[in-house]
Amino acid sequence: MDFCPTRIRALILAAALVVAGSEAPAFARDHDDALRAVKAGEIRPLADILNAVKEKLPGDVVGVKLEREAGVWMYEFRVIDDKGRLFDIHVDARSGEVERSREK
Template sequence: MRLRWFPFGLAMLLAAAGLTGGLHPAAADDHDDKRHDAVRRAVEAGEIRSLADIIADVRDKLPGDIAGVEIEREKGRWLYEFRVIDKRGRLFEVYIDARDGTIQRVKEK
């Protein structure tokens, strides 16, 4: 499987920054910093695995190429949300537990 680094890198920057639409720029900066810090602390504390580790473990299990990644907190746990495009051009969202790297669900968009 081949990673598309430019879109992937751009998506990682956006995900790490936690960019969201509709917020006032000053409020967005505060929110972004807090989210980024929370993710960094979780990785450093061993609560979640780094994105590099997760990709290494799940790369061969994904239904296509990674087009983007976000991280979110859902019901008290961290999930990596991978956007994946298969060879036929179908888009999937793959949710992966950030703590143990297990695929939680796959949803075709």
């Protein structure tokens, strides 16, 4: 999997769609919300998480969002494998552990 700077910047911008919130998933309103969570130590930067999990992802990352589920920050990656199948991969934004994945 190739992580060129342009792709990482695009993913960071996409991840900036999350905001801390209620028990239901909450999505960032802007980049500042995600940056505050990184600075507060609540989450690891997207580039760090991508480097930690790239070997566990079944293909190319085509989308990402950051959300808070039941009080836990999660990165959700949309991944397309070499057969064209789409997967949602949920990764703990603090630990980098893959929590669950499913084919769409």
